[in-house]
Amino acid sequence: MQNTVLKIDHVTHYFGGLRAVSDFNMELPEGAIWGLIGPNGAGKTTIFNLITGVYIPTKGKIYFRQERKGEFYMEDITRYKPHTIVSKGIARTFQNLRIFPNLTVLDNIRIAEHFRVKYSLYDAVMRNKKFKEEEEKIKEEAMNLLKLFNLHSRTYALAKGLPYGELRRLEIARALATHPKLLLLDEPAAGMNPKETQELMDMILWIRKEFNLTIFLIEHHMKFVMGICEHIKVMDFGETIAEGTPQEVSNNPRVIEAYLGRKKYA
Amino acid sequence: MKAKETVQDKKIPLFKKRDFQLLVGTVIFWAIFYTLTKFGMMNLYWMHIINVSLIYVILTTSLNLINGFSGQFSIGHMGFAAVGAYTSATLTTIVWNLPSHGVGPFSLFILSVILGGIAAAFIGFLIGLPTLRLRGDYLAIVTLAFGEIIRVTINSIKFVGGPRGIPGIPRFSSFTVIVIFTFLSIIVLRNIIYSSIGRALLSIREDEVASELVGVHTTYYKVLGFTVGAFFAGIGGALLAHLIQYINPLQFGFMATIYVLIMVYIGGVGSLSGSIVAAIGITFLSEGLRLGLDKLDQVTPFHVGPEWRMVIFSVLLVATMLYKTNGLMGDMEFKVLIPEEEDENAKHGA
Numbered sequence: 001m002q003n004t005v006l007k008i009d010h011v012t013h014y015f016g017g018l019r020a021v022s023d024f025n026m027e028l029p030e031g032a033i034w035g036l037i038g039p040n041g042a043g044k045t046t047i048f049n050l051i052t053g054v055y056i057p058t059k060g061k062i063y064f065r066q067e068r069k070g071e072f073y074m075e076d077i078t079r080y081k082p083h084t085i086v087s088k089g090i091a092r093t094f095q096n097l098r099i100f101p102n103l104t105v106l107d108n109i110r111i112a113e114h115f116r117v118k119y120s121l122y123d124a125v126m127r128n129k130k131f132k133e134e135e136e137k138i139k140e141e142a143m144n145l146l147k148l149f150n151l152h153s154r155t156y157a158l159a160k161g162l163p164y165g166e167l168r169r170l171e172i173a174r175a176l177a178t179h180p181k182l183l184l185l186d187e188p189a190a191g192m193n194p195k196e197t198q199e200l201m202d203m204i205l206w207i208r209k210e211f212n213l214t215i216f217l218i219e220h221h222m223k224f225v226m227g228i229c230e231h232i233k234v235m236d237f238g239e240t241i242a243e244g245t246p247q248e249v250s251n252n253p254r255v256i257e258a259y260l261g262r263k264k265y266a
Numbered sequence: 267m268k269a270k271e272t273v274q275d276k277k278i279p280l281f282k283k284r285d286f287q288l289l290v291g292t293v294i295f296w297a298i299f300y301t302l303t304k305f306g307m308m309n310l311y312w313m314h315i316i317n318v319s320l321i322y323v324i325l326t327t328s329l330n331l332i333n334g335f336s337g338q339f340s341i342g343h344m345g346f347a348a349v350g351a352y353t354s355a356t357l358t359t360i361v362w363n364l365p366s367h368g369v370g371p372f373s374l375f376i377l378s379v380i381l382g383g384i385a386a387a388f389i390g391f392l393i394g395l396p397t398l399r400l401r402g403d404y405l406a407i408v409t410l411a412f413g414e415i416i417r418v419t420i421n422s423i424k425f426v427g428g429p430r431g432i433p434g435i436p437r438f439s440s441f442t443v444i445v446i447f448t449f450l451s452i453i454v455l456r457n458i459i460y461s462s463i464g465r466a467l468l469s470i471r472e473d474e475v476a477s478e479l480v481g482v483h484t485t486y487y488k489v490l491g492f493t494v495g496a497f498f499a500g501i502g503g504a505l506l507a508h509l510i511q512y513i514n515p516l517q518f519g520f521m522a523t524i525y526v527l528i529m530v531y532i533g534g535v536g537s538l539s540g541s542i543v544a545a546i547g548i549t550f551l552s553e554g555l556r557l558g559l560d561k562l563d564q565v566t567p568f569h570v571g572p573e574w575r576m577v578i579f580s581v582l583l584v585a586t587m588l589y590k591t592n593g594l595m596g597d598m599e600f601k602v603l604i605p606e607e608e609d610e611n612a613k614h615g616a
Contacts, residue, residue, distance in 0.1 A: 052479060086481035098479075100472035102597070103465075104611050110462070111469045115481040117462040121490070124461035125454050127605070131461065135607070138462075156610045178481050 003030045004065065005182055005214045006051070006090075007074060011060030013043075013050060020046045022238045024060070028182070033208060033215045035229035037222075037249075039258055042235040044218045045095060048184050052092050053082040064088055064182070087115050091180035093171045095187045095218075101160035105151055105170060108159050109142040112177035142177065148210075149173040165196055172203075176211060183207070185217035189224045197221060201228050226250065234258065284602050288453075291602070296445045303441065314509075317441055319549035320448045321506050326529040326541040327455050328498030333527070334535040335459060336491040337471025338398070342409030343499050343526050345416040348518035349389050350382035350500025351507035352420060355432045357381065358508070360425070366436035375438040379447070379504040386500025387493045389416075394492040399485050401474055405492075413520055420515045431514025432507075439509035447505055451498050452603070456538060458494065460608050467491050471536075528579065532586050533593050539603055540595030552579075 006028040013021040021043045028034055036044050049055045051062060056079055063074040066088065077085055091112075100108050117138060123131040146152045149169045154162060159170065168188065175183060188204070189197045201224060208215055219225045225232060226246040234242040234249055236258040242249055249255055299316060302308035329343045357378040358364045364371040397408045421429050458464050466487045469477040478484045507513045529548050534540025555575045563570040586593065604612045 054475070054479070081483075082478045083481050083483045086479060092479060094476070098473050098476035100469050100476065102472060103468055106611055107465055107468070111465050111477070111482065112480040114462045114466050115483070119462070121458070121463060124463055125457050127457050132607075135461075174480060 003072065004028065004074070005030045006065070006216070007063040008047075008051070009061045009063065011047075011050060011057045011062065013046060013055060014058045020238050021050065021057075024235075024240060026233065028214060028216060030065075030214055031208070031212075032231065033204070033217070033229050035225045035232040036216065036218045036235065037220070037225055037232060038235035038241075041237075042258075043238040044235055045186060046238075047235075048092060048186055048218065051085075051184065052090060053077070053080050053085045064090065083115065086178050086180075089179070089181035090184065091175035091178045091182075092184035093168075093175050093186055093188060095190065097167050097171055099159045099162075099167055099171060099174070101158070103159060104156050105146065105159055105162070106139070106142055106155045108170060108174050109145055109177045110138055112174045113138045113141060116179070145173050145177055164191060168192075168200075169203075172207070176207070180211075180213065182214045182216065185215065185219075187218055187220065189219055189221045197224055200224075204228060222250075284604070284606060285453075288602050289449075292445060292449045296442065300441060313441065315549060315553050317439065317444050317509055318506075319546045320444045321439075321502050321509065322526070322529065322545040322549050323448050323542050324451045324498055324502035324505070325526050326533065326545040327452060327538050328495045328502070329526050330530050330533070330535070330538065330541045331455055331458070331467075331498075332492055332495040333530055334537070334541075335464065335471065336467035336488060338488060338492065339403065339406040340409045340492065340495070341406055341520075341523055341527065342393075342411075342413035342416075343495075344503075344518040344520075344522040345409070345413035346386040346390055346496040346499035347503030347506065347522075348416050348420065348515070349386040349503070350379075351503035351513050351518070352382075352426055352432070353385040353500070354378035354382035354504035355435050355507040355513055356426055358438070359432055359435045364436050366438065371436070372438060375436070375508065379501060379508075382504035383497045383500040386503070387497035390496025390499075391489065391493045394489040394496075398488040398492060410520070413518075413523060417515045417519055427514075429515060431512060431517075433512050435507055435511045435513065437508060437511050439505045439507075444505055444509070447501060451501065452538065452542070455494075455498070456603055456605070459538070460605050460612075463487065463490065468536075528583055531593055532583065534595035534597060535593060536597040537593065537595040537599055539598065539600040540593050543594060548579075 004027045006026070008024055008026040011021060011024045012019065024047060036047060038044055046055065050057050061076055062078045064077045065072055066075045075088070077088060080088070100111065103111070117134055119131045119134050143152065143155070146155055149172070151166060151170060151173065154166065159167070162170065172185070172188070185204070189200055192200060204215060205228065207213060217229070229246060232243065232246055232249045233240055234252070234255050241254045241258060242252040244252075299308060299313065303310070303313055325343065325347060329340065332338050332340045358375055362374055364374060393408060393412055397404045420426060426432060466477070466482045469480070469482055470484050470488060474484055503518070529544040530541060532548065533542070533544030552575060555578060556572050559570050559572055559574055599612060
């Protein structure tokens with residue numbers, strides 16, 4: 001039995017009177033790549049927002065695996081603030097890119113490293129040895145990350161000037177700069193052509209190995225999801241309507257109905 | 267050729283250091299005006315304007331940290347300056363009743379300025395903590411109200427003179443003192459901006475949600491930036507009190523804040539250099555216009571009062587918004603204000 005990294009336990013979320021997510025359950029095993037699909041408005045991004053603490057679920061709990069002195073335990077992260085959850089090891093990207101546009105590529109990465117920086121306001125004002133060492137450390141780390149994602153030629157460019165494909169890579173690199181254990185990707189292949197999509201699939205598989213990650217992703221691109229995910233959950237109107245391997249899901253009549261509508265026998 | 271240059275760079279590291287250049291520049295600036303006044307070659311009136319403009323540099327750069335770098339909108343900056351001014355002036359004039367000469371009183375004056383800064387920072391912290399937890403324009407509303415509250419409160423405290431204000435404050439803010447404080451506050455603000463803390467503030471300005479989701483404790487940093495800004499406003503107010511030797515609540519009203527805001531926005535949102543240029547430039551422009559309009563009044567048959575200065579400022583602000591949307595400097599900095607290690611990463615202007 002594999003270790004569960006993330007456990008979502010009977011989570012329900014309301015926006016006013018609208019039930020956006022109803023009774024969502026999930027136990028995400030370590031090192032897996034799982035997918036979450038469903039038509040528009042099914043509540044997929046809401047699930048991500050619940051995991052990352054942007055919303056607090058109306059009902060239910062979310063647990064995330066933590067390690068203390070070699071012992072693993074599931075920590076209840078339901079009511080944590082987003083920045084605390086990031087520091088616990090969950091990073092995400094956004095459906096419509098949320099890069100810091102007027103900052104350089106390097107700064108975009110360094111901001112994500114920021115909560116690991118160990119100097120205080122005093123050290124920063126004095127610009128002492130501790131400050132310089134820490135700054136050098138995070139700059140080096142950022143540069144390595146940029147090299148891995150083939151963005152190092154853009155280090156000092158403003159992020160708003162980058163082409164779309166590079167922005168996507170930058171956003172993933174920025175998420176990885178927080179040293180996550182779980183990476184949430186919200187429609188990573190949106191707006192990509194088939195060649196770029198294939199490259200992205202290779203990249204995600206490589207990231208998982210290189211950074212030792214568990215990945216949970218939302219995607220509309222069926223070829224992408226079917227090609228990369230080991231397990232897929234399907235949502236429609238906030239409810240989980242199917243789950244299983246790509247094969248099982250793609251043959252499930254309820255999934256076909258949700259996507260294509262009911263077959264008319266007339 | 268390139269190798270040769272790097273060797274030369276290493277030979278003279280002392281002159282390469284920007285901090286050193288900045289220090290030398292400041293010392294030269296100080297020395298010129300100090301000797302000029304010493305030998306009576308400098309008009310004392312213009313010397314006073316230089317002092318005031320340097321205090322405005324402190325006020326403008328610190329407001330830029332809040333409004334420009336962390337993207338909040340505070341319009342109560344002079345309220346914090348009032349807290350600083352009243353704290354230090356009360357201590358030096360009313361509580362300690364210091365004579366205006368001597369080493370002992372002078373060190374007490376420095377202490378009172380710092381206490382003024384701390385008092386302003388404390389009030390800033392109290393105001394920032396509840397309002398900066400929220401996103402949106404709440405800070406503007408609360409700081410606007412705060413500016414008025416502080417004015418009305420001071421008005422009603424008999425101990426500090428109420429609406430009469432505090433007269434006869436010893437004149438401790440000499441040119442030298444003001445130059446030192448201005449230099450230090452610029453250095454401190456620069457060091458904060460080019461650090462992890464500064465980057466956290468910038469990320470909040472750029473996209474608060476994304477910033478929170480890459481691990482920035484946004485509330486903490488917003489309050490921190492606001493408190494630091496309020497601290498320097500307090501320092502500026504305390505220096506101002508000991509320069510003009512008389513303070514009353516009206517000096518720190520809403521229009522005074524608007525004056526500093528104009529400097530921030532004309533100078534450039536997110537540029538320390540812009541704030542410095544605009545603070546000095548606008549203070550001098552304001553005084554120059556006063557004299558110019560007086561002359562014009564004598565020459566022309568109809569009356570031209572000093573109130574026309576405000577019209578000219580409005581035109582200037584509108585022109586800035588139309589033709590130089592990001593202010594004079596945009597978010598560029600003078601090279602000397604950028605730490606070497608951030609050189610490639612920062613945008614330089616002149």
